[in-house]
Amino acid sequence: MNKSHSILFFVLVFLLQLVISDFLHLGPWVTVCLLPFMILQIPLSRRPHVVMLSAFGLGLLLDFLSAGALGLNAFAAVMAAAPRRFLYRLLVNRDRQDKTEIPTLRSAGNAKYIKYLLALTAIYVIAFVLLDCVSFRPVGFIIVRILASTVVSTALGILLAISFQHQH
């Protein structure tokens, strides 16, 4: 897959996230978050500053276009983007030699890739849900929402990763 295809895929995922945010209402328990997957799709060679700024821009754009609370997705996206490289080296590639620009299920290995995606998604969802409903929702609700949103978002991210890999 060349660079323009990657960018197109990236844009399509963002549009999908926008459609989900605006039109697909799964109730108060589940929030589908594809931004962690998008953060994962940013090439590994990019410096942390670039990744954080990109994540912030994406989050802000999503907040703006989906008419949500401005800053909510931006906050969660930066939170997930900041430890991205650390998590990659911790969970996927320990020898600090980044052989691939964008990790895929094949290059990283299924289990490692899923752990990596799960970790990023969990951080994103925790930040998002806590900021969205802390102090006025019961703790039980918050925990269930975090778990459900993380599972659904990770599952959708895996499907997108498979699709990305097939195109590759």
Next chain:
Amino acid sequence: MNNRAGLLSTLTAIILFIVLESLSILLLVENSVVQRFRILGTVRTAQAWVWTRTSDIHYYFNLRSENEQLAEENRQLREQLDRYAATARRIDSLSVEEGPDFIWIGATVIKNTVNRQRNHLIIDRGRRDGVEPGMGVVTSRGVVGIVGAVSNHYAYVFSLLGTGQSVSAKLAASGAFGPMVWPGGASDRMLLQEIPVHIQVAPGDTVLTSGYSTIYPPDIPLGSVVGTKVSKGSSQELTVALFEEFRSLHSVYVVKNNRQPEIEELYEQVP
């Protein structure tokens, strides 16, 4: 060089992270009433928590000076009370002399022993504070001892917990009095001796200083009776549980009897 560049890069990344997250929160607060309410509410809760803890810590570190202030205030009140009592007595006797019978000097115990046959204390008041040998040392819960020696800033006190030490004490109910001595052993028990056998004594009766010595003021509570036995067939010996906990002595008062020289002069006139 690489290390320095790496450190700089990490630092800027951390700063950027903080800036972006702060900006997000700011946007959220500015654009969403609900979020503003929640975030500011959380901030206020956190502030209240920090302020409460800060106040607690401040209070804790101020306890020492608060204690000293209270001790000083207590000392002044005692003197005032003593002055009123003296005035009341003199009004009864048509005397108009002024001045309290006792002067109270607040002090802090800096050394204390309780497990010897003759125990002692060191207090942080000495000659320059008006402390002299022979003065009594008391608290609001009992008698502590007698000043034995003084330096400019410190005084050595013979503890009441010493064989050979005694204090003149009386029963609050009957007024019967006698010497109270420490038999050794437990630091919270003393013996009130020479109480006539015909005096009715019950467990729990309060024991006070009699005021018959020139060292200690009258009516300082000393303890309560926990046991009685007949001694030498003609008097009772009462076991008294002390109110004062000698093991945790901290603030004490040195008492100076202003009438002591006059009383001693009187003794000297007697052939």
